[in-house]
Amino acid sequence: MPGKGHLFSFNPICGRTMASNFESSIQRGCDFIHDFACSACEEDGLNTEAQHFCQQCTKYYCDICVIKHYGLYKRHTVLDRKDVKKWAVAPGTVDVLERCERHPGEALKLVCGDHDQLCCHVCVAVDHRLCSSIQHIPDVARDIRKDPGFRQLPQQVAVLRKQIEDMKNDRKKNSSSLRKTRTAIVDEIKAIRKMINGMLDKMEKTTVQELDRLVADQEMSIKKDMESCTQMHDELKNIIDDIQSKDSSGEPPLYIGFKKCEEKIKQAKEILQNMSSVVKYDLTFRKHNGIEDNLSSMKTFGELNESNVFGAQPCTSLFPRDHVFATEGYKEYNVKMSSDKYNCDIQGMCELPGEEIVISDYHNMTVKLLDQKYRVVDHCDVPMFPLDVCHIGGNEVAVCVDNNDDRHELHFINITKGKLVTTRKLSFSHECNSATHHGNNLYISSHTALYVHTMTGKLVKKLKSGHNTVMRIAISNDGKTIYIANNSNHQLITLDNLGNKLVTFTDPDLRGPTGVHATTAGHVFVCCWTSDTVLQVDKDGKTKLATLARKQDGVYRPTALFFSSRSSSLVVGGCNDTLLVINVR
Structure with missing residues (x-):
């Protein structure tokens, strides 16, 4: 001893x-x-x-x-x-x-x-x-020099540095826009001030102070983002320069550089992912109605509201968490291409920070990119049937590709200058039917179970199992709540992030649920294959808040849905050639 x-x-x-x-x-x-x-x-x-x-x-x-x-x-x-x-x-x-x-x-x-x-x-x-x-x-x-990952390092770093630099420039422009918005709001405040004269000095001061506080908070966030971009940009440059300067020093230094650079790339992607969740900082101002009559009872000229346009998940911050949506109308958009051999079967969809939409077409084995008017602008074929699509961060998505036999894969696709480019893929021993992303983990369903993997594909844990009980999944913005569409038992199951069942929800309109979506503000939507319905459920997964669409409204065998921040609408896809866009308020 x-x-x-x-x-x-x-x-x-x-x-x-x-x-x-x-x-x-x-x-x-x-x-x-x-x-x-x-x-x-x-x-x-x-x-x-x-x-x-x-x-x-x-x-x-x-x-x-x-x-x-x-x-x-x-x-x-x-x-x-x-x-x-x-x-x-x-x-x-x-x-x-x-x-x-x-x-x-x-x-x-x-x-x-x-x-x-x-x-x-x-x-x-x-x-x-x-x-x-x-x-x-x-x-x-x-043989580290022969490793494909090592050989791709300079390109990966260059792409990340470009994305970081673009993010920094966007924040710089955003700062200028924010100041202009402040000026416009102050002008409106002063116009109101002239109408109602002497009683307004105190109100003006209070309102402008509140505005300046919000602007300062937003600018501080922008400044931190720019500083993070600068730091990560320089660190990536330094480490790739170090690696390239060691080319003649033997393989061990190159391997060490390779591993360190991989870690730095992972950090950079995490930073970009976190930053991409907020595409733009903004402020709005709404004047109080009846201000002249109620002046004596008011402390400010109006309400100042921050609006951050989210990219990682669609933004519903204009609506309170407990808001119950109502339908204003329906519209259909055809997404079939002339080269499609079969009717479209839309299995997955998500929205990008630039407001483009990515959808997967199961029957035609292709992934399609749509512009803001729901027109197909690009597509890429996949070797097997594409299922769910989830947004990873920035302009990157992951598509579940599975042949229900021996190939179960997750394909990572980057959208660059309006083009879909497959960058890498992960293979699994279990089926890959649905996926969502949170933090550093991938949550993948296989019809019968829910698995948690790292971003490199390493299995972390298995949370739930049962035949056809894990059709599609969604996760809350804070990562604490997981929603599962249990197709075979006509249920919406809510778990905590340890896999403990919190709630099992059933309803006559919830028949054969196939798609579930959770917004950043906490709203939860479900679409159902058997009942041809689209529902809103409360954030705890306990209660149906509204049935937003039925078969007579254009819902037919729905399999996927998401909330579009740009249009305040639900986009639903299924077994036909069209997307159903449900305008809500």
Whole structure:
């Protein structure tokens, strides 16, 4: 047994327990481990972080020691932290690309297969002692240059940097538009002020202060988005530059760069996804009716409302969470193409931030892109029958493609300049009938069960099973509630995110539910194949709030629906060549 004070770790390569040669690093845990330590302080036995580097001396200096250096060598070129990339790497210092981020003084030498994580020896000793798949990086880095993922890194980073830069520019334009909106609202406030004279000073001040507070809040959000874009843009550039500069340094550095870049790409996609949930910040103003008569009882000129146009899921923020929708009219739009061999069977649909619509046509094995007027502007064929479509983030969607036999896939499609481009796919051992996305997870139904996978396809957990009990799924905006269309039992089942059943809802109009959609504001809609109906259900999944459409309104064998933010309407697709658009209020 090892004695106290010694750190032991299991070495999976030689299969024996051995004392960690990083004991000294652990023992000096009270000292900070710096990327660059002051050379002069080190000679005095001190540990001080360097803030400067002299190119002539090739030594590092802290803020105190650099003053002495300036006195001795006035003509030397000294770089500060803003030029840290130009600092030379002293002998024995771990290169930035190969440095462990958790333990900066250690080099990344291993990879944990259980966690798909780069590790130094300290990482293995502390966090991966029980892991069974620890490999030496040079072993797994062989032929990294031939890896398709590695070869696509520059293109992936370039695309992400372009998307980040576009997002930053959009926020900049949005800021200008927001200020113009403020000016217009203030002008309206002042016009009202002139009509009713002396009593309005206090009201004007209160209203403008409230407006400025909302504008400041919105601008702060925009500023944070722009700063995040700048940071991620630069980080992606730096890491891809590092990788490309290491091309002649051997495969291990390239592999490390590859893994780090993959993680950075994942972070960038998450940032873009979160930002894409708000396409535009905006404000509106509505004057109080009867302001002259009720002036004495009012504190402000009118109501200021923020409206954020969501992209990740359609926006219904204009309607309160408990709002019960009423139907104003119906209209049909034909989505059949001249090249279609069969009648359309629309199995899935979603709306993009730019207000385009993506639909899947099961019978014709194609995915179609529609413009704002529901006209087909592009399409791409898939090798099997496409089912549900879910929005991932930005202009990316995922399409369930399944032949009910041996191929169960999720195809990721990017919409670029009005074109559908398939970028990658995931394969599963279970059927892939319906999918929705939240956070870093994919929720996939297989008719008989609900599975949770990571974005790379790794199974996280299985939540529910039963024959034809998991037809389609939706998830609330906060990720806490899951709605399941139970087709065989004519039910809408509501679960928490751990898979615990909260509610089982039935109703005479809920016969053979096939599609379910949850908006960001908490409204829930269901379409039913057997009863040819479209329903609104409360956010808890307990009560029917309204039956919004029936067969006589144009509903026929519906399989998918979503709420369109641009038109305040429900779009329903099924076994015919048309989309039914239900205008609601």
